[in-house]
Amino acid sequence: MGKHIIERIREDLFAMQDLSYRDFHSRLMPDVDKAAVIGVRVPELRKYVKELAKDPEIQEFLDDLPHQYYEENNVHGFLIQQMKEYEKCMEELEKFLPYINNWATCDMTSPKVFKKHKEELLEAVRRWIASDHVYTVRYGIGMLMQHYLDEDFREEYPQMVSEIQSEEYYVNMMIAWYFATALAKQYETILPYIEKQKLDVWTHNKTIQKACESYRITPEQKAYLRTLKIKKKKQ
DSSP states (O other): OOOOHHHHHHHHHHHTOOHHHHHHHHHHOTTSOGGGOOOOOHHHHHHHHHHHTTOTTHHHHHTSOSOSSHHHHHHHHHHHHTOOOHHHHHHHHHHHGGGOOSHHHHHHOOOGGGGGOHHHHHHHHHHHHTOSSHHHHHHHHHHHHHHSSSTTOOTHHHHHHHTOOOOOHHHHHHHHHHHHHHHHHSHHHHHHHHHTTOSOHHHHHHHHHHHHTOTTSOHHHHHHHHHTOOOOOOO
16 A cells, blocks of 8 residues: 555655755744745745646545645645636635645635636635634735736725734735735725825835835836825834
């Protein structure tokens, strides 16, 4: 009898280990224990998952939550990303979201099938942003940013994001990223959120900073946005 799939995947991941990459990447995720990071580069991981997805025992790995290693979580996310059936994809994602424990796994898990199911996805997004789990909220905002800022944009979506109240850095950082991207794509509609200071001070200023770093925002727009920064009051 061959090795258990969970054991096999772990061995494969350690065979791809790059310790200098692990040290570098761990610094970008201060909330993840370095001992839980193997150190596998993302392109290599994606290539590996393409083959792994064909394994008939793969469901066993998907059911084995929580995983021990960061890369196992990424493998899980990439497997979900490849699923072609919306219902199956969503079922596995809903199971996985509560176990996501870092921004990188959260932001990299982006199923291709979502592009064809915008209406159903929107129902899930509303549920996710109301969650009390940090990375589920972040994930919901990320999906709104990815799928609903172009032809599917509606004015109620930034309103939804602006109403999220959180003390969590990784949620507020995603709100800022959402509004900076929205400024690049829907400038006239989004600008009043900044002019009327609809976001908390940190997120407001971070949005302006990120927008000013974007190539998609004109120099004139950047100059105006800089005038809208909120100066912190001196104690």
